[in-house]
Amino acid sequence: MPPSVREWLPEDHLAFFVLDTVAELDLAEFFAAYRTDGRGGSVYDPSMMMAVLLYAYCTGERSSRRVERRLVEDVAYRVVAANQRPDHATIARFRARHQGAIAGLFGQVLGLCVKAGLVDAGVVAIDGTKIAANASFFANRKRDALSKELAGFAEANESQDAAGLAGSAGLAEAAKAAARAILDEAAAVDEAEDAEHGESRGDELPAQWAGGRDRRARIRAALDELESQKARDYETRMAERAKKEAERGRKLTGPAPKKDTARRSRPRRANTTDPHSRIIATASKGVLQGYNAQAAATTGQIVVAAEATATTNDQPHFLPMATAVAENLTDAGHGDGVGAFVADAGYWTAANGTTGVGAEVLIATKKSSWRKADKPDDDKLAVLAKVNRGELSQRKAGEILGVSHTWVGDMTKRYFGSDGQRITRSAEPEPAEWIPVIEQVARGEMSKRAARDELTVSDTRINAMLVHVRGEATDPAIARKAMDNKLADPGNTELYKKRSSSIEPVFGNIKHNLRFRRFARRSLPAVHSEWRLICTVHNLLKLQAAPA
Structure with missing residues (x-):
């Protein structure tokens, strides 16, 4: 045998x-x-x-x-x-x-990890990594180019139809002979290609995008993706603003869109190979055509949530990922809940820092504009005063101070006006100072302009303060200070230190050991299924290596 x-x-x-x-x-x-x-x-x-x-x-x-x-x-x-x-x-x-069923296996393998005692959700780290799409950066096209190419297909078809009708009367036999020759040639080509390649692969594209013959369908899909993206032209933005104001019954805070800003915005593009993929900036390699893959992991490096997204910013994904973690752990039979969610500064917003997710939230904060530049000393201010009076050019002042002329221009505008030097704050006013003033604005006892002059802040900052006083949202500065105080607590400091050792090794294992740096499939549903599959495999290998 x-x-x-x-x-x-x-x-x-x-x-x-x-x-x-x-x-x-x-x-x-x-x-x-x-x-x-x-x-x-x-x-x-x-x-x-x-x-x-x-x-x-x-x-x-x-x-x-x-x-x-x-x-x-x-x-x-x-x-x-x-x-x-x-x-x-x-x-x-x-x-x-079976891409949906394959994605569903993630929860089942997570359940096996829970049964094996590998899941300790005391600290769960959330982070994202950029994964290249199965598409070229150079396949991105503007709307006009896509529409022109699609129109070219239609014109080619019409010209072929017209040529066929014009020549049908006198060349019927010749057409038949030509058709037979074309069919014989096509049969020979098919036979040669079958011998060389066998059946087509069929794994990169959904059926509606596959192959050169369906290029028109892929172009239409790219145009549809452009339509689904938020329009940035001035008229559309103003219409959206009016709709929101009608729904809320009040004027929106913040500056209204401007026509020149809309004109300066870059035209939107879509990829003809994978319309769902995006051009994503990376820290060290410029840009790539790809997806933002989100994951949440425990200190034992078990992935407890995995989602693929087509947005480059991490901020919108904190709450959905935290919710997914809670749901996945409940479905997997882990009843203890999450102790703390930790994330880097890419996830920081006032809303994320103050949201209720049933666990402690620790997110590194971003520096505000008040902290980015110290006030120039008296010697530099004297040079800037000459620039303000027209006695010195910005470029010459830059040479004297050893800085760029752009810095000279910015600092001159900040610290000097038509009447000379401004009384400019070197730090943002504390809540104890500005809240009473803004309360007067909310009661109609003071105008926004008067509050702006008294607090020496911008109109945009006055509007943000007013939103906080009205109870519509937490002020970003207050939320940031509260989070900074929370992170300064020794116990929370130790918790946050576990972030990098929890999530970064997961991405390292997936990209280096499993050699997963590019998705094999295309379209967001297919990419989501593949990302869940590779995270399932990561958990599976952790389960195999666990001590008996």
Whole structure:
């Protein structure tokens, strides 16, 4: 008798751990996608296909073609697949067809981690990392370019139709002969391509975006994505502002949009390969075409929430991630709740710092504009006074002071006016000073202009103070000071220090050890499923390495 494939690997091999884990998972959602009446073609066992997919991601393989090759050449893959050999098209279709069910496995594996005692939610760190999309930065197009290209397709079709009608009367036989030649040539090309490539991959794009033949559909999808984005033109912004004021029954605070600002804004673009992806700035590598992948992890580096987003800013994701953590832990059977959420300064807003999420919130704060530059000394002020009087140019003053002429211009505007030097604060007024003044404004006893002159702050700052006094939102300065005081507490300081050792190793393992730096699939739903899958694999490997 031939030997069992299970004899090819040691008993403690990762392949057997993956098989045992899949056997414990509820795969009913996978099986529900297939017919149960016995009709139709045969399919591979979904549990086997899921085990192959999990093991592939555990070993850093995401290409369906490379996985197909591994199923022939790699002993561990053959053990996981029970010596079966699904081709790359089958693997890609399985991953696309069951993307929702695959994302749902994250919660089940998290439940296994909870049962194993690996989840201590005393401190949960939230952070995001930039992951490249399966799309080129150079495939971004403006609305005009997309519309022009789409119109070109229509004109080409119309010209072809017109040419066909004009020549049909006298060239019927020639057309038939040409058609036969074209069909024969197409058949030969198809045969050659089938011999070289086999079946198409089918794993990068959803059906409606796949291939050059559907480029028009992808262009339409890019245009739709542009329409769904918030318009930045002046008219649209003013219409949105009027709608909000009508809903709230009062004027909105803050400066109204200006036409020149709208004209200066960069035109919006959409990617024709993956319209959901965005141009994202990175700290050290310029920009990339990709997604903002969010994760929340415990001090034991177990991922308890994973969401893929198409926004570059982390601020809007703090509350959704905190909510997802609580829901995931409850579903996984962890009843102790979260002790504290910690996040870096990228998540800081007054709303995030004061929101109620059922746990302590510790977010590093950003420096306000008051702290960015100290008031110039008397010698520098004397030079700036000459600039203000027109006795010295900004460039010459910059050479004298050893600074840029831009700095000279900014400081001159800040500390000098038409009547000479202004009485300018070097620090923002404390709440005890400005709250009584703003209360007078709220009661109608003082104008905003008078309050601005008394407190020597900007109109925008006066409006923010007024919002706080009315109880509509917490003042950012007050919220920041409260958070700074909270972070200064020795106990909270120790809690916050655990942030980097909780979440950063997770991203390091995913990007370096698992070699996951680019999504293999396209569109936000597919990317979300893949991000959940790689975080599931991370937790699975932590579960395997846990002491018995």
